[in-house]
Amino acid sequence: FAYDPDAAKRVIESPINAVIAVPGASGVGAGLANQAKDTLAIVHTGQSDALFDPIVVDPYQLTGESYSLSFDVVDSVTYWFLKNMSNDVLATDMIFPATEDYFATLPFEQLPLYSLFNTITDGFIVTARNATFDPPMTYSSAVAMVDDFDSTAVVFGGLNPSGTWAAFIEGTPLEPKPVAPGSESLQLDIEFRFTDGGSIATYFNAAVTVIDTILLPFEVWSIEEDRQINAAFYQAAGSKPVYEADPDFAGSYNFTKNFFIIPVYEPYTGTGMSDYYSNTQMGWLMKFDKTNTSFESGNIFRVSFVNPLFPGVDTY
Structure with a gap:
């Protein structure tokens, strides 16, 4: 040290020294918890098929605070809301944000539902996939879940152009008209x-003109509810029976008539309805490809629908 006789007592002076700091790699245990483009963890409550991805933009801005994404109806318009734990609204819109890659894959009719402009919050942006407030208009996939015999297959024939039983009857002179179930069932x-x-x-x-019962070779199940449900059978042409043994494969069967199966979203009872209009839980008109379907006991075939977002039910 340098001594100054004029300095106050008990004061020590040191000469000025330059200190050089050289940036280097993080030490062991000092790395960032997240890197740019990482997707942060998210917990979903509800049944929607919508996916929301919090994508890291600047890891140095991450604070570790928790956020919620919820949905509500304002003046008959449904919005999403990004909030912090103090319930402050940080971002809101009726249009869902998306990444450029996902935006490019959307069919034309879905483009108005998504935007590429994302708000940066706490070092991340939120993007959406498969997000919609609208009820399903058709099925999203139809696949065999179990089929142990490669020589035959259950082939889905799609939905009736009218969609639901209520919409189908609406186009006929039949009275009274049935009422379709809501989105919570059709999804x-x-x-x-x-x-x-x-x-x-x-x-x-x-x-x-004939309302009866019929024995089907399958059970109808609601997957999200994990229960067997009732069904109705509409014979588009011909009469019973509607399937017979496949002459080419022992133990297999072919459908012989054109028909539609209508899920009835209520627990299975094994009893028929007395009319075509009073049950408000009759949903889609589904059919199998009669020409190409050959089935066996043990086959399981699933038809899926996109589950929309429900305000007050779905949260992320």
Whole structure:
């Protein structure tokens, strides 16, 4: 040290020294918890198929605070809200933010629902995939879940152009008209489980002048609810029976008539309905490809629908 006789007592002076700091790699245990482009963890409550991804933009701005994404209706318009734990609204819109890659894959009719402009919050942006407030208009996939015999297959024939039973009857002179179930039912995935015992469904002939029951070679299940449900059978042409043994494969069966299966979103009872209009839980008109379907007991076939977001139910 340098001594100054004029300095105050008990004061020590040191000469000025330059200190050089050289940036280097992080030490052991000192790395960032997240890197740019990482996706942060998210917890979903609800049944929607929408996916929200918090993507890291600047890891140095991450604070570790928790956030919520919720949905609400304002003046008959549904919005999403990004909030912090103090319930402050940080971002809101009716349009869902998306990454450029996802935006490029969207069909034309979905483009107005998504935007590429994202707000940076706490070092990350939130993007959405498969997000919609609208009820499903058609199925999203139809696949065999179990099929142990490679020589045959259950082939889905799609939905009736009208979609639901209520919409189909609306185009006929039949009165009174049935009412369709809401989105909370139409979004449910349906599984056809082919069994030895089958199940009983309500039967309607083509003119809906005959209301009876029919033994189906499968059970109808609601996947999200994990329960067997009732079903109705609309015979587009011909009469019962509607399937027979496949002459080419022992133990397999072919459908012989054109028909539609209608899921009825209520617990299975094994009894038929007394009319075509009073049950408000009759959903989609689904059909199998009669020409190309050959089925066996044990087959399981699933038809899935995109689950929309429900305000007050879904949170992220």
